[in-house]
Amino acid sequence: MTNPETLLLTGGDMASLLTLDDCMEAVAAAFASAARGLAPKPGVLGFRMTDGGFHIKTASLPGPPGYFAAKLNGNFFRNRERFGLPAIQGLIILCDAENGSPLAVMDSIEITILRTGASTGVAAKSLLRTGARVATICGAGNQGRVSLRALRRVMNIGEARVFEVDPEAARRMAEDLGPEADHPITPVTKLREATLSSDAIVTCTPSKRAFLGEHDVRAGTFIAAVGADNEEKSEIEPSLMARATVVTDSTEQCAKIGDLHHAIEAGARKADEVQAELGEILAGLRPGRTRDDEVVVFDSTGTALQDVAAASLVYERAVKSGRGAWFRF
DSSP: OOOOOEEEEOHHHHHHHOOHHHHHHHHHHHHHHHHTTSSOOOEEEEEEETTEEEEEEEEEEOSSSOEEEEEEEEEOTTHHHHHSOOSEEEEEEEEETTTOOEEEEEESHHHHHHHHHHHHHHHHHHHOOTTOOEEEEEOOSHHHHHHHHHHHHHSOOSEEEEEOSSHHHHHHHHHHHGGGOSSOEEEESOHHHHHHTOSEEEEOOOOSSOOBOGGGSOTTOEEEEOSOOSTTOOOBOHHHHHHSEEEESOHHHHHHHSHHHHHHHTTSOOGGGOOEEHHHHHTTSSOOOOOTTOOEEEEOOOOHHHHHHHHHHHHHHHHHHTOSEEEOO
């Protein structure tokens, strides 16, 4: 018996087949499904290298049809200055969960960007306080841009601020996204001034030193901590994690590689003190925000559950529309 055909999908294919709105819907459904016990826990393996590292994330979704996905990403944040390459590169392999057949091999960049922004949007929709209007994005890369777009879908933004260690990058992001927004986007150089008057904050940086503390935010703030996806990265100070209501994408994973990991190591927080996983809130199993004045941190380390949800949607659309190239191994 010959091997079945596998679909090859490029970054261009991915961009044409997946929108942020699609991704938000798929990610929310996958999180809720897992919280109800309908999907096994996702797995992650990290491997550090000089100036970066690799991670492999795996997950499956129930059928029919059932899917399994494995994503291999390289994260090298000096790539642009050293080689002119993207900081994040990788592949997703999507398989039939019933018989193991490889269904598709696809570029991972677009999915990684969109599904992470989608999670921020989904979490914000559940965890923002009433009347939230001001947002600050820390990080002016692709993730910062998609995070702001995701917030606009769930929040009536009156003003957005962008902070970046490179002020020119913040200026470019504000300038590039300005025409599509119905609110001002302002590059800022004084982070604390911006965050103290913000209702929503997204941190999406490669920082290895926490830079957002308990005295940098006001009551009622929602924070999506997106950047820490290995044990070396850190954005949120343990003192803020101790003060805040903490919601995770995966508590087990965040306790190993997220900002929760650093709070646990500092003795500021315990894993069993986490309010809920996002999927539990979406499934109605546990509460999220309970008061308008509480600070809520969404610790988002990124799971393959998001990847398999997005990748399976892309695959099904590609088959229907004739996108991609078929081949046999």
